[in-house]
Every structure is written in C-alpha cells, then in structure tokens.
Amino acid sequence: MATGLKYYFGIDFGTTNSATVGYVVMDQKPEAVKYGDEEGRPIPSVVAIDKTTGAVFTGRDAWDKKMELSESCEYISSVKTILDSEQIKTIAGREWTAVDVASEVFKYLKANVHNRTGIDMEEATVAIPVGFSASKRAKLREAAKKAGIHISSFISEPTAAFFANYNELKSSSVVAIFDWGGGTLDVSILQHVNGKVSELATVGRGIAGDYIDDKIAKRIHAKIARKKGVEKAFADMPSSAQDMMRVRAERAKRMLGDDDTATISINNYGVYGACRETLEYDWFADIVDPEVTMAMDCLEEAIRQSGVGLANIDRIVMVGGSSNLRPLLEKMNDKYGDKLFFPEETMWNVGQGAAMLAMTPGGYYANQSIGIVLSDNAYYEILKPDTPIRGWEHTCHFGIVDSSKEARFVFGGSPDIEAAPERYKTLTIPAYRFLQEQIILNASVDQNMVFIAIAGSNMRPAEFRRLWEYTQLKCYYKLPGKQVQHGE
Numbered sequence: 001m002a003t004g005l006k007y008y009f010g011i012d013f014g015t016t017n018s019a020t021v022g023y024v025v026m027d028q029k030p031e032a033v034k035y036g037d038e039e040g041r042p043i044p045s046v047v048a049i050d051k052t053t054g055a056v057f058t059g060r061d062a063w064d065k066k067m068e069l070s071e072s073c074e075y076i077s078s079v080k081t082i083l084d085s086e087q088i089k090t091i092a093g094r095e096w097t098a099v100d101v102a103s104e105v106f107k108y109l110k111a112n113v114h115n116r117t118g119i120d121m122e123e124a125t126v127a128i129p130v131g132f133s134a135s136k137r138a139k140l141r142e143a144a145k146k147a148g149i150h151i152s153s154f155i156s157e158p159t160a161a162f163f164a165n166y167n168e169l170k171s172s173s174v175v176a177i178f179d180w181g182g183g184t185l186d187v188s189i190l191q192h193v194n195g196k197v198s199e200l201a202t203v204g205r206g207i208a209g210d211y212i213d214d215k216i217a218k219r220i221h222a223k224i225a226r227k228k229g230v231e232k233a234f235a236d237m238p239s240s241a242q243d244m245m246r247v248r249a250e251r252a253k254r255m256l257g258d259d260d261t262a263t264i265s266i267n268n269y270g271v272y273g274a275c276r277e278t279l280e281y282d283w284f285a286d287i288v289d290p291e292v293t294m295a296m297d298c299l300e301e302a303i304r305q306s307g308v309g310l311a312n313i314d315r316i317v318m319v320g321g322s323s324n325l326r327p328l329l330e331k332m333n334d335k336y337g338d339k340l341f342f343p344e345e346t347m348w349n350v351g352q353g354a355a356m357l358a359m360t361p362g363g364y365y366a367n368q369s370i371g372i373v374l375s376d377n378a379y380y381e382i383l384k385p386d387t388p389i390r391g392w393e394h395t396c397h398f399g400i401v402d403s404s405k406e407a408r409f410v411f412g413g414s415p416d417i418e419a420a421p422e423r424y425k426t427l428t429i430p431a432y433r434f435l436q437e438q439i440i441l442n443a444s445v446d447q448n449m450v451f452i453a454i455a456g457s458n459m460r461p462a463e464f465r466r467l468w469e470y471t472q473l474k475c476y477y478k479l480p481g482k483q484v485q486h487g488e
C-alpha cells in the first residue's frame with residue numbers, strides 16, 4: 001500500500017448486486033472509486049458451485065455464464081434473503097451454509113478491489129436493510145470475516161443513500177428514501193436536523209425485482225404453453241429452464257423501460273423446444289400493476305406513520321434498480337411530480353454512503369430510552385436517549401426487597417417494549433434472598449447494535465446469570481461537525 005494514502009471502504013451487500021465503493025484520501029482530498037466489473041457495473045451477488053468438482057464461480061462471471069453453467073452447477077442467488085437459515089447443502093462432498101455462500105461474495109469483492117488497485121480491503125462499513133435481524137447481522141459479520149473483511153460498522157441502507165446525496169439533500173429536513181432492489185423494498189422517512197439523521201418511519205416489503213422476474217417468467221411461460229398447445233406448469237419445468245426463463249424475463253423487464261416491445265428467445269426450452277415471444281409494454285404494465293400499487297402504498301404508509309404529512313416531505317429519493325420500472329415512474333410522476341429526486345448512478349449510492357461513513361466516522365446515538373420498571377412502578381433508566389452507543393456499557397447494582405427466591409426485572413422505556421408480552425420483557429434471576437445479596441446487571445450495546453443485559457446474584461456462580469436481548473434499538477446517526485441551517 002502506498003504511504004500517505006488512506007483508504008476507506010463501504011459495501012452495499014445487495015440481494016442481486018453488491019457494490020463496493022472506496023474513498024482514497026490523498027492530501028486530505030477524498031476521491032470516490034467504484035469497484036465494479038469490467039463494464040463498471042456492480043457485482044452480481046450470485047454464487048455457482050460445480051456439482052462434480054466443487055469449483056466456485058462468483059460475480060459477473062457466474063452471472064454471464066448462467067446458461068452454460070446452469071446444468072453443471074448449483075446456482076445460489078439472493079443469499080442475503082436466506083442468511084440466517086440453518087440449512088446446509090452438500091455440493092461435491094462439501095457442506096455449504098448460507099454464511100459460506102455469502103463469504104464467497106465477500107471474497108470476490110475483496111479480490112476485485114485487490115485486482116484493480118493492489119489494495120487489501122481489510123475493513124469496511126456495510127449497509128444493511130432497515131429491520132435486518134440481529135441474527136442476520138451476526139451472520140453477515142461472520143461471512144465477511146471468513147473473507148478477511150472486518151465490518152467496522154453497519155449503516156442502514158436508506159441512511160447511506162441519504163449521505164451519498166448529501167450535497168443535494170442537506171437543505172431538506174424531511175426526506176423519503178424509496179429503495180426498491182432485487183429482494184426488498186425499503187422505504188424510510190428520514191429527518192435531518194443539524195447533521196442528525198434519524199428514521200421517523202420505516203416500512204419494508206419482501207417483494208422486489210426477483211419476485212417480478214418470476215411473475216413475468218410464469219406469464220411468458222403461459223403464453224408459450226397456450227401457443228404450442230402443450231400444457232406443462234412452469235414449476236414442472238427443469239430448474240435450469242426456469243432459470244433461463246427468469247433471466248429472459250429480467251432482461252425484457254429492463255428493455256421495456258425504453259421500448260414498447262421486447263423480444264425474447266430461448267433455443268431449448270424443455271418440451272417446448274425453440275421459443276420466441278414478443279412482449280408488449282401494455283401487457284407488461286398490467287402484470288406488474290399489483291406490485292407497483294403495493295410499492296406506492298408502502299410509500300404512503302411510511303409517510304402516514306412518520307406523522308409529518310406529505311406537504312412536509314421535501315424530497316422523495318428514488319434508488320435501487322426496481323425504481324426504474326417504467327409503470328412505477330409514470331405513477332410516481334403523476335402523484336409526486338417535483339418532489340421526486342433521481343440520484344445519478346443510483347446502483348452505487350448505498351455503497352458510496354457507507355464508504356463516506358467509513359471515512360467520516362460520526363456515530364450512532366440512542367434514539368430511545370431503555371430501563372427497568374421497578375416494583376413500585378418507578379422507572380429506573382439504564383440507557384438514556386442521545387447516548388453514543390459505540391462501546392457503551394453500564395453496570396448497576398440492585399438490592400433484593402421482596403421475599404421470593406428470584407429477582408424479576410421488567411424492561412420498559414419505549415412503546416414497543418412496553419407493548420411486548422410479559423415474558424419477552426421480563427428477566428428472572430435465581431437469588432438466595434440474603435441480606436448482603438445484590439443483583440448485578442451489566443448492560444451493553446454490542447457491535448451489531450443489539451442491547452444486551454446480563455444479570456446475576458453476586459452470591460451465585462456465573463451459570464445462574466440470565467440474559468435479556470433487545471434487537472430493535474432505535475438509533476440516529478450524527479455526522480461530526482455538520483451544522484446545517486435550513487434553506488442553506
């Protein structure tokens with residue numbers, strides 16, 4: 001690595017595509033570098049494993065050779081969706097977990113950076129969808145680690161998209177981020193005041209590009225079956241033929257963004273042999289109408305939940321590949337017109353925002369309180385709002401007052417904890433009830449932003465300690481030194 005240069009990496013580990021962006025800082029001047037494929041596009045998050053030799057193909061290579069390899073290889077796409085599944089696949093005598101597959105994607109991203117610049121990406125900030133579960137965060141961290149990448153911090157995808165467009169958005173105080181990708185639709189309403197970015201509302205759906213491709217593939221299949229007069233369900237076609245059809249459907253979907261017709265052909269489509277179909281834009285728009293309506297509703301729902309009202313939303317930022325769907329754009333334009341904002345190179349936005357954060361580490365702060373509701377109903381606060389959560393730890397001591405052989409802690413502090421069933425918010429610790437006995441409670445926020453409380457009696461061994469975890473900790477991100485005035 002050259003001296004005097006500093007590198008900061010951000011990764012958008014997407015369901016369909018993964019984007020690595022690096023900031024190279026020389027003489028305090030940062031320059032963004034996008035690590036894409038030969039044509040400058042993000043890397044497909046797909047892994048193909050040869051069923052006989054066990055050879056692994058990843059990235060654009062695996063994507064482009066999909067036709068060729070679909071017979072000989074096991075194709076695993078959209079691994080992000082199944083990250084916390086415990087399922088193990090045995091391929092060519094080797095056992096593969098979802099983490100192993102995801103780590104192949106990370107390895108490819110790391111090798112790609114190395115091939116292009118000779119730099120070893122040892123550390124990165126990684127963007128994750130809103131509501132990405134604690135177990136998925138842990139698995140993602142594990143997958144990156146296996147590939148030799150330490151995840152220094154997670155950032156939520158919409159917040160990253162916001163930072164990537166900071167120059168255009170800094171004077172807006174409330175912004176909706178509409179991110180429709182391959183696996184998920186994530187809508188977030190962000191409030192931005194003096195460099196403090198908090199999520200007012202987030203709504204997500206698991207219906208996105210992959211789902212649409214599958215739907216179109218089935219409809220093309222039905223067209224072919226009708227024309228050829230041979231009835232065979234799409235699901236009964238060989239899986240390689242299904243894959244082939246999905247690839248054609250995806251291509252046609254993109255073509256119909258610009259053209260009024262798209263023609264697809266497959267030379268060897270199972271029992272149907274050679275097939276060729278011309279698809280009309282109106283036919284297509286009809287098929288995706290329910291998904292487009294779902295996406296529009298999702299945005300409306302997020303705006304409603306934020307409580308700020310449409311009039312106070314300054315911009316609606318359209319990111320993610322599926323935001324290019326023409327039927328969606330038409331409806332969005334009719335409804336929101338001037339508020340819409342289309343960033344340049346949206347495929348790189350999330351990765352770039354993550355890299356910006358890697359370079360300017362501000363920090364996450366608690367946007368809520370967590371504490372214990374004591375037996376007299378008083379509230380004992382453990383984590384206060386506005387506390388920086390990186391490395392945060394706190395220990396408290398409690399005496400035992402009642403006469404039972406156990407101590408009970410009931411957590412509270414935010415409406416979602418309070419609304420949870422009793423057993424989810426209660427921590428029961430075995431105790432002796434001795435006079436000198438104390439319950440020691442260690443609270444911390446781990447690197448995956450999970451709040452953890454471990455409590456136990458000072459007179460009992462460690463195995464009698466008990467754990468309470470809270471994975472929905474609400475945080476906001478604060479940039480260092482950004483003091484932004486309205487109307488700036």
Ligand SMILES: Nc1ncnc2c1ncn2[C@@H]1O[C@H](COP(=O)(O)OP(=O)(O)OP(=O)(O)O)[C@@H](O)[C@H]1O
Nearest residue numbers: 014015016017181182183184209320321322324325
């Ligand atoms: N011009 C286009 N019109 C319609 N869809 C498109 C277009 N270009 C790309 N897409 C779709 O966008 C999806 C990929 O988008 P993106 O790269 O934002 O997803 P991702 O980040 O991998 O997924 P996620 O954010 O859900 O994890 C694919 O389903 C692709 O077919």
Ligand SMILES: [Mg+2]
Nearest residue numbers: 014015181320
């Ligand atoms: Mg994405």
